[in-house]
Amino acid sequence: MGGYVVRRVLIMLLLLLLLSFTVFVLFSLLPADVARLTCGKICTPETIEANRIRLGLDKSVIEQYWIFLQGLVLGRTYGQGPGAIVCNAPCLGYSFTRQEPVLKLILDRLPATLFLALGAFVLFLIGGVALGVYSALRRGRWQDKTVMGISLIGYSLPSFFIGLVVIYFVIIRWQLLPFPSYVNPWVDPLQFLQTMILPWLVLAVLYAAFYTRLTRSQMLETLNDDYIRTARAKGLPESVVIRKHALRAGLTPIVTAAGLDFAGLLGGAIILETIFSLPGLGSLAVSAVLSPDLPILVGVTLITASFIIIANLVVDLLYAVIDPRVRLA
Amino acid sequence: MSAFLEVKDLHVSFPTGDGVVRAVDGLSFSVEKGKTLAIVGESGSGKSVTAQAVMGLLNRNFADITGQVWLDGQDLLAMSDDQVRELRGESMAMIFQDPMSSLHPFYRIGDQLMEAVRIHHKVSKSEARERAIDALRQVGIPAPERRVDDYPHQLSGGMRQRVMIAMALINSPQLLIADEPTTALDVTVQAQITELMLKLQAETGTTLMIITHDLGVVADMADEVTVMYAGRAVEMGTTDDIYYRPEMPYTLGLLASVPRLDSDLSERLDPIPGNPPSLINLPRGCVFSPRCTFKGEVADNRCATERPELLASTPGHLVRCHLNAAQRQAARESTT
Amino acid sequence: MTESVEREEVLRVEGLRVYFPVKSRGVFPRTVGQIKAVDGVDLSVDRGETLGLVGESGCGKSTTGRAILRLIDPTAGHVVINGTDVAGMSRRQLRPVRKQAQMIFQDPYNALNPRHTVGAIIGAPFKIQKIDPPGGIRTAVQEIMERVGLNPEHVNRYPNEFSGGQRQRIGIARAIALRPRLIICDEPVSALDVSIQAQILNLLQDLQEEFKVSYLFIAHDLAVVRQIAHRVAVMYLGHIVETAPRSVLYSEPMHPYTNALLSAVPVPDPRVQSERERILLGGDLPSPLNPPSGCVFHTRCFIAQDRCRTEVPQMRTMAPDHEVACHFPITEPLKGGVIHGPDPGLTAPLPGEPGYWSETVTDLGGVGSPRLDSANSTDEGI
Numbered sequence A: 001m002g003g004y005v006v007r008r009v010l011i012m013l014l015l016l017l018l019l020s021f022t023v024f025v026l027f028s029l030l031p032a033d034v035a036r037l038t039c040g041k042i043c044t045p046e047t048i049e050a051n052r053i054r055l056g057l058d059k060s061v062i063e064q065y066w067i068f069l070q071g072l073v074l075g076r077t078y079g080q081g082p083g084a085i086v087c088n089a090p091c092l093g094y095s096f097t098r099q100e101p102v103l104k105l106i107l108d109r110l111p112a113t114l115f116l117a118l119g120a121f122v123l124f125l126i127g128g129v130a131l132g133v134y135s136a137l138r139r140g141r142w143q144d145k146t147v148m149g150i151s152l153i154g155y156s157l158p159s160f161f162i163g164l165v166v167i168y169f170v171i172i173r174w175q176l177l178p179f180p181s182y183v184n185p186w187v188d189p190l191q192f193l194q195t196m197i198l199p200w201l202v203l204a205v206l207y208a209a210f211y212t213r214l215t216r217s218q219m220l221e222t223l224n225d226d227y228i229r230t231a232r233a234k235g236l237p238e239s240v241v242i243r244k245h246a247l248r249a250g251l252t253p254i255v256t257a258a259g260l261d262f263a264g265l266l267g268g269a270i271i272l273e274t275i276f277s278l279p280g281l282g283s284l285a286v287s288a289v290l291s292p293d294l295p296i297l298v299g300v301t302l303i304t305a306s307f308i309i310i311a312n313l314v315v316d317l318l319y320a321v322i323d324p325r326v327r328l329a
Numbered sequence B: 001m002s003a004f005l006e007v008k009d010l011h012v013s014f015p016t017g018d019g020v021v022r023a024v025d026g027l028s029f030s031v032e033k034g035k036t037l038a039i040v041g042e043s044g045s046g047k048s049v050t051a052q053a054v055m056g057l058l059n060r061n062f063a064d065i066t067g068q069v070w071l072d073g074q075d076l077l078a079m080s081d082d083q084v085r086e087l088r089g090e091s092m093a094m095i096f097q098d099p100m101s102s103l104h105p106f107y108r109i110g111d112q113l114m115e116a117v118r119i120h121h122k123v124s125k126s127e128a129r130e131r132a133i134d135a136l137r138q139v140g141i142p143a144p145e146r147r148v149d150d151y152p153h154q155l156s157g158g159m160r161q162r163v164m165i166a167m168a169l170i171n172s173p174q175l176l177i178a179d180e181p182t183t184a185l186d187v188t189v190q191a192q193i194t195e196l197m198l199k200l201q202a203e204t205g206t207t208l209m210i211i212t213h214d215l216g217v218v219a220d221m222a223d224e225v226t227v228m229y230a231g232r233a234v235e236m237g238t239t240d241d242i243y244y245r246p247e248m249p250y251t252l253g254l255l256a257s258v259p260r261l262d263s264d265l266s267e268r269l270d271p272i273p274g275n276p277p278s279l280i281n282l283p284r285g286c287v288f289s290p291r292c293t294f295k296g297e298v299a300d301n302r303c304a305t306e307r308p309e310l311l312a313s314t315p316g317h318l319v320r321c322h323l324n325a326a327q328r329q330a331a332r333e334s335t336t
Numbered sequence C: 001m002t003e004s005v006e007r008e009e010v011l012r013v014e015g016l017r018v019y020f021p022v023k024s025r026g027v028f029p030r031t032v033g034q035i036k037a038v039d040g041v042d043l044s045v046d047r048g049e050t051l052g053l054v055g056e057s058g059c060g061k062s063t064t065g066r067a068i069l070r071l072i073d074p075t076a077g078h079v080v081i082n083g084t085d086v087a088g089m090s091r092r093q094l095r096p097v098r099k100q101a102q103m104i105f106q107d108p109y110n111a112l113n114p115r116h117t118v119g120a121i122i123g124a125p126f127k128i129q130k131i132d133p134p135g136g137i138r139t140a141v142q143e144i145m146e147r148v149g150l151n152p153e154h155v156n157r158y159p160n161e162f163s164g165g166q167r168q169r170i171g172i173a174r175a176i177a178l179r180p181r182l183i184i185c186d187e188p189v190s191a192l193d194v195s196i197q198a199q200i201l202n203l204l205q206d207l208q209e210e211f212k213v214s215y216l217f218i219a220h221d222l223a224v225v226r227q228i229a230h231r232v233a234v235m236y237l238g239h240i241v242e243t244a245p246r247s248v249l250y251s252e253p254m255h256p257y258t259n260a261l262l263s264a265v266p267v268p269d270p271r272v273q274s275e276r277e278r279i280l281l282g283g284d285l286p287s288p289l290n291p292p293s294g295c296v297f298h299t300r301c302f303i304a305q306d307r308c309r310t311e312v313p314q315m316r317t318m319a320p321d322h323e324v325a326c327h328f329p330i331t332e333p334l335k336g337g338v339i340h341g342p343d344p345g346l347t348a349p350l351p352g353e354p355g356y357w358s359e360t361v362t363d364l365g366g367v368g369s370p371r372l373d374s375a376n377s378t379d380e381g382i
């Protein structure tokens, strides 16, 4: 098992490297003149040229990538002399439009995204799994049909639509909540909750629809397995049979999906963050596209993709925890 | 002696999209304490459904069950689900055909055994573990102190079936139902398991209901035999009645179609023609009549129009057939 | 049955070996061992003869059958069908040979493509071999259906509209369509009820008489094999341990394993059954990944000696047509009563010891279950 973990982590690092290279090359292939993008309104050809050199854009892509990697490990200094900009390790790049290191920008935005993801994750996982189990146990009856019908609707509605509808009714029409304005939870817990509750619920509904269906089909499958009959033959109460035997056995695909969904959410729920004006990674990415600010885009893309790769690893390790056949192989 | 398990007029049907499947249709039988009853019959004749109905394992939302199942003086079908659940695993236990899939793949066998103890008895974990180890030792698992921490996939098929038996017997149930306990195993392992079950039964005096289609296993283990066809008993009696004095044409056909190691080498098998009927659309009259080669001997075409009753031919030997004694005698002589 | 007429060999197998590599998991799988599924098998089948191949689950029966038809490539050895060695042949070269050799599978539920009509399934061999029977394929198919006891009017139905026994008849019809000289029957009746089983066995016997076809009849049920085979080969862990005409094998088995196997089969007769001598083998089949040294049976043999642990017994001819691979063949009938093999407690390896189940089972798990494999073979392949 120990060897397995080490091997998996090594593979993950390799993947991250490959990924960063791909992202780097892809963005350098964009037709935009990056140096042109880096200087503000008053732009002379001289400043552009100076920026080009400061950014190392005069070098080949491979060299640039190498410098980027060095920056990650050792930090990096843009330009020379008194005007030089220092970006401390780990340096993900520097945004000249915002005059800040990319990493700092991302870290500033991370909490909002993280809280949004966490809250929604807990809600949709618990809600989806519970509804899925309930539906499976009432297979074919009206309760099952109702849940399945609703989940199909939830599944097919676009998030911006639900988002706008709840804003319109809850905030504008009925004025149940103030307009969203994000604060950190330790600054003003009440306002934090008031801001987050709607995006949480909207995300939860969207995702729970999928988890309800997944859990239901998993449960229907495992409930027919022979070992479930054994568990019942022992005289276990049905609740234990379901929780301890059936659900555990059907967990693997749910864990996979949940892991990847969580990682995806960490990359920022772009539409909802924008609708609810949450200062998260999603809205950062949107503004970086609009400005446009390439270093931020590279940074956000890298971070998001890393989340997914890490989530994959965590999911695989969880398999081993869940299924001894994986662990003991 | 009085019956320990008595099933009276059991009906089980499943409403399905194609129609109602009458899996068990008016089945009655009984077993005395400490004896072994074998239920034989071909695939789909309702053997497993009967066993699951006795154990209360059928989901009543999807199955219509009527009749009575008396276990030690209590009617299980009249009890609440919870009451039956408390008897399950404690007074009556069951082992299944496929030991590969009957244990939960994610839990250690020790934990699965301990769970079976602790659901019915308030004992500490360490005591339950002791009992699990004892149970494994009893069924001949080597080094049970170490094996108890194994996962099912670390055991061979024969070992897993031993674990299943250990799990069924861990609370010393009075009734053990074994649904094809050796079918999925190799012959040499089959022989081990049969021997083990016989030994344990002799030690504990458990009443055994064994379900199988293997007439060899029946000859090895049973005191009484019920032959099922299309959801009903067509012949029942002592093992000797069924093997040496069979009367119902289906039983005759079954015995004549089994290849056996001690038969005359030049003989060809004598199969029953045709296929078993659909349980949704049972033939009128005798359910066996479409395949029966003796139906022509019964006057007035009664086999095709009138359902025969299960009647005693000699005390304790019940037969469901319109043939009279002489015709049955002749039928037996013509097939053996 | 093997009495007089000149023997004409339809199949000869020499030194057949099939090893499956076991790969480690991970990104860069390495071969970490070999499953010796078939490890030096010699066989021969004459025209119009049935050779029964019996043995317990996992001993390599199906693999032998599949290697003979080149559904798997053998690791070593020769397979001579009708005088042609097919072992090294390319797929193209194989095609005419396939006309001579067909296969019937165990599971009538999985072996037929559910989306093809019965007519298409039974007619497929004609199409594959580009043969135009007189009167057309459809007529030919209906004649065959009639012959195997299917209603020819059902030619346009799909397999799921038939019962298990009828599906097995479809499989037989397809196999017999081109009048092959050899049919490999892999557990053709194991999944069927006894009454249906008997119908199919009789059908196979009738077809043999009519067409002089030879069968390699693979089964784990010794009573079934006794019913249909002229000669019987007993297999254990990739090796043939005994071959004899059936009358000899069932009355005077010489290999300890054959003796144990026969004594383990219950006879459907309570009185006979209670008086029979029994040999109870301990433990289970060892892993083919790590077969025992010397005689592969020594871990479970009730008369094993030191020599058995080191020296591989060679096949010896003990009587005409009766060959045994054992250092100490049993020539005196065994005494009644129960003979116990070595205590499984002594022979079953513990965690950490070679042959321990976790090793074998999980490794095999990584490779994929062979039972599933055989289920995957549908009518397409042949």
Ligand SMILES: Nc1ncnc2c1ncn2[C@@H]1O[C@H](COP(=O)(O)OP(=O)(O)OP(=O)(O)O)[C@@H](O)[C@H]1O
Pocket: B014, B016, B021, B022, B023, B041, B042, B043, B044, B045, B046, B047, B048, B049, B050, B062, B213, B279
């Ligand atoms: N839940 C169910 N819904 C519908 N039909 C069912 C259900 N369970 C069993 N049946 C049907 O009831 C009949 C009897 O099934 P049962 O499992 O008792 O047969 P069996 O005698 O045990 O056969 P086998 O030897 O194949 O195990 C079969 O036709 C089966 O298809």
Ligand SMILES: Nc1ncnc2c1ncn2[C@@H]1O[C@H](COP(=O)(O)OP(=O)(O)OP(=O)(O)O)[C@@H](O)[C@H]1O
Pocket: C020, C035, C036, C037, C055, C056, C057, C058, C059, C060, C061, C062, C063, C064, C220, C288, C364, C367, C370, C371, C373
């Ligand atoms: N494709 C494969 N890859 C790896 N191992 C295999 C494969 N096919 C078979 N084996 C292994 O080879 C051995 C022999 O398998 P085979 O299917 O020939 O046995 P068998 O005698 O036909 O058994 P059964 O009675 O269960 O059908 C088994 O240990 C099996 O696990």
Ligand code: SF4
Pocket: B248, B249, B250, B286, B287, B288, B289, B290, B292, B293, B294, B295, B298, B303, B308, B320, B321, B322, B323
């Ligand atoms: S009642 Fe008629 S059809 Fe039924 S078994 Fe007896 S003789 Fe045959």
Ligand code: SF4
Pocket: C255, C256, C257, C295, C296, C297, C298, C299, C301, C302, C303, C304, C305, C308, C313, C325, C326, C327, C328, C329
């Ligand atoms: S060679 Fe030895 S171990 Fe093998 S079967 Fe013969 S006596 Fe037994």
Ligand SMILES: [Mg+2]
Pocket: B047, B048, B049, B179
């Ligand atoms: Mg059954």
Ligand SMILES: [Mg+2]
Pocket: C061, C062, C063, C186, C187, C374
């Ligand atoms: Mg096989």
